[in-house]
Amino acid sequence: MVAFSAEEIVDNTIAFVKKELKGAEGGHDWFHIERVYKNSLLISKSEKVDKTVVALGALLHDIADSKFHGGDESVGPKKARQFLATQHVSEEIITHVIKIIENISFKGGNKTQQFHSIELAVVQDADRLDALGAVGVARAFNYGGFKNRKLYDPEIAPNLNMTPSEYKASNAPTINHFYEKLLLLKDRMNTESGKKIAAQRHAFMEKFLHQFYAEWEGKHM
Numbered sequence: 001m002v003a004f005s006a007e008e009i010v011d012n013t014i015a016f017v018k019k020e021l022k023g024a025e026g027g028h029d030w031f032h033i034e035r036v037y038k039n040s041l042l043i044s045k046s047e048k049v050d051k052t053v054v055a056l057g058a059l060l061h062d063i064a065d066s067k068f069h070g071g072d073e074s075v076g077p078k079k080a081r082q083f084l085a086t087q088h089v090s091e092e093i094i095t096h097v098i099k100i101i102e103n104i105s106f107k108g109g110n111k112t113q114q115f116h117s118i119e120l121a122v123v124q125d126a127d128r129l130d131a132l133g134a135v136g137v138a139r140a141f142n143y144g145g146f147k148n149r150k151l152y153d154p155e156i157a158p159n160l161n162m163t164p165s166e167y168k169a170s171n172a173p174t175i176n177h178f179y180e181k182l183l184l185l186k187d188r189m190n191t192e193s194g195k196k197i198a199a200q201r202h203a204f205m206e207k208f209l210h211q212f213y214a215e216w217e218g219k220h221m
Helices: 004-020 030-044 051-060 074-086 091-103 118-129 133-146 164-169 173-178 182-188 192-217
Strands: none
Touching: 004 030, 004 051, 004 074, 004 133, 030 051, 030 118, 030 192, 051 074, 051 091, 051 118, 074 091, 091 118, 091 133, 118 164, 118 192, 164 173, 173 192
């Protein structure tokens, strides 16, 4: 049996993810994964974590996002497990990475998280940071366009009490997504580093919305 070093496993995982996500929707493509991976490494500098678990969790967290697989949440964990087995990763690490994949998502914010670890906290913060700030705004409208959603409709109010299934099925205007998820993330960060970065990105989104509504109403700032 070939034994890979931790560095080789991470390099092989990067190559695997790039191949798997080739042609993916722009907000959930390899570049999203890369940003989450980099943010995870940044946050890890201030936390005592298993860096291999963090790296693999970040790289594989969206290997098969359920949004693009008919809502099936089992595809990602299965694909990740199968790949990690080819790398001869220990069952302990594989299980931990799978738990990260299964518990990282927001899902409307109304589902109790079933698993907790500092590694999950780091990767979850890194993923949430990518939904905030300038990149978060860009990703929201990119996905809205991908799903042919309205930019904004004053007649459709945000729904802040959706169940996970309602959240997944929602076809509301993109602006509603700011209130139903993006603006809630700042207060749901796990780590101190994540909280600091999130606060700055949150402030940017608030400025963006102020500008958006002014332009929508034909007002001069």
